[in-house]
Amino acid sequence: MQAYTLTVSKFNTIVRDIFNSEELLHNIQIVGEVFGISKSKNSVYFSLKDEECSLPCVTFYGEIAQNINEGDMVVVTGSPNFYAKSGRFNFVVNKIEPFGLGILYQRFVELKEKLEKEGLFDASHKKPMPKNIKRIGVVTSKDGAVIQDIRNVTWRRNRGIDIVLYDTKVQGNGAEKEIVEGINFFSEYDKVDVVIVARGGGSMEDLAAYNTEEVARATYACKKPIVSAVGHETDFTIIDFVSDLRAPTPSAAAELLSTNTTDAKSTLKREVSRLSRLIDSLVADNNLRLGGDISDITRKIDDVVEQKNNQIKKLTQKLSSKIENLSNEKNYRLNLSVTVLNKLNPLDILSRGYAKIEQQQKPIPSASKLDLSKEFEINFADGVVVAKGEKK
Numbered sequence: 001m002q003a004y005t006l007t008v009s010k011f012n013t014i015v016r017d018i019f020n021s022e023e024l025l026h027n028i029q030i031v032g033e034v035f036g037i038s039k040s041k042n043s044v045y046f047s048l049k050d051e052e053c054s055l056p057c058v059t060f061y062g063e064i065a066q067n068i069n070e071g072d073m074v075v076v077t078g079s080p081n082f083y084a085k086s087g088r089f090n091f092v093v094n095k096i097e098p099f100g101l102g103i104l105y106q107r108f109v110e111l112k113e114k115l116e117k118e119g120l121f122d123a124s125h126k127k128p129m130p131k132n133i134k135r136i137g138v139v140t141s142k143d144g145a146v147i148q149d150i151r152n153v154t155w156r157r158n159r160g161i162d163i164v165l166y167d168t169k170v171q172g173n174g175a176e177k178e179i180v181e182g183i184n185f186f187s188e189y190d191k192v193d194v195v196i197v198a199r200g201g202g203s204m205e206d207l208a209a210y211n212t213e214e215v216a217r218a219t220y221a222c223k224k225p226i227v228s229a230v231g232h233e234t235d236f237t238i239i240d241f242v243s244d245l246r247a248p249t250p251s252a253a254a255e256l257l258s259t260n261t262t263d264a265k266s267t268l269k270r271e272v273s274r275l276s277r278l279i280d281s282l283v284a285d286n287n288l289r290l291g292g293d294i295s296d297i298t299r300k301i302d303d304v305v306e307q308k309n310n311q312i313k314k315l316t317q318k319l320s321s322k323i324e325n326l327s328n329e330k331n332y333r334l335n336l337s338v339t340v341l342n343k344l345n346p347l348d349i350l351s352r353g354y355a356k357i358e359q360q361q362k363p364i365p366s367a368s369k370l371d372l373s374k375e376f377e378i379n380f381a382d383g384v385v386v387a388k389g390e391k392k
Contacts, residue, residue: 071105139182175209229253
């Protein structure tokens with residue numbers, strides 16, 4: 001049989017016309033699990049799958065696809081379309097209805113319930129994150145953007161942290177086995193402080209490796225704290241529930257585990273400044289209180305001094321009065337004694353006209369005692385006269 005030679009345009013047109021002319025393929029219903037949702041301004045792209053095949057779909061009625069999510073089991077109504085210009089096939093959907101849970105999601109729920117009953121999600125088993133992290137182990141692909149994001153965020157915040165990569169698949173056949181090997185390696189590797197298990201976002205099928213029992217049990221048994229950073233913030237996987245800490249994204253995991261040295265320096269500077277202001281304030285307050293205390297003490301001292309001065313003045317006045325009284329008394333007694341003495345003073349007697357007779361320096365008390373043959377002295381108040389007697 002002779003082969004026909006066709007141009008691409010001719011072949012694509014023939015295929016398109018076959019689809020368009022086959023009435024049995026128009027306005028049909030197809031059941032499958034939703035994955036790979038992608039929304040644009042005027043249309044929503046997604047795929048349906050079962051256990052063996054997948055079907056690319058598109059709807060130009062965005063409102064009918066608002067409530068579909070990854071893993072939903074749905075029934076879509078529409079027609080196949082082959083776009084000749086690009087050679088692209090899509091099933092054009094004009095109606096979407098729910099059809100129960102998708103297979104992957106159903107498996108996810110069943111495994112989650114099983115592990116939760118066994119206690120793998122219990123908070124009591126979760127290890128705290130180290131405070132001073134020096135080295136982080138990362139289980140992810142060396143070729144993806146995830147490891148670069150983790151490095152960039154970590155080293156921007158703290159250049160002192162080392163990062164050790166265990167290269168693994170993140171999806172596809174054998175991915176869960178490699179992820180388990182990476183977790184087990186870091187569990188026994190003493191040179192890392194904490195482990196990040198990470199990958200970027202994707203459909204539930206893309207994240208299937210992280211929803212396996214093998215990865216969950218390896219995570220639970222790991223001797224090092226594990227941070228799960230799988231998918232986007234809205235993605236949840238089994239490893240998120242088993243891990244010691246869940247990060248919404250790989251970059252967020254790096255940020256959670258790295259101390260920002262710039263922020264730390266700024267915080268330290270602010271704290272030093274705050275403490276300096278606090279000390280200045282305390283010193284000022286103490287100076288004010290000390291000044292007030294000194295003023296109070298000074299006033300009290302002045303009051304005490306004044307009180308003591310008053311007491312001294314009173315004592316001085318009292319002492320002066322007593323001294324004056326005593327002096328007057330003594331003067332009176334002295335004057336009295338002087339008067340008595342004066343009365344007893346021979347000179348006082350002599351001053352009144354009496355005289356004292358002495359002979360040979362002996363007093364002559366009577367005329368019979370006077371020897372007229374010898375000179376004798378007559379003592380007056382104002383002098384002595386030497387005389388001789390003639391007769392008695």
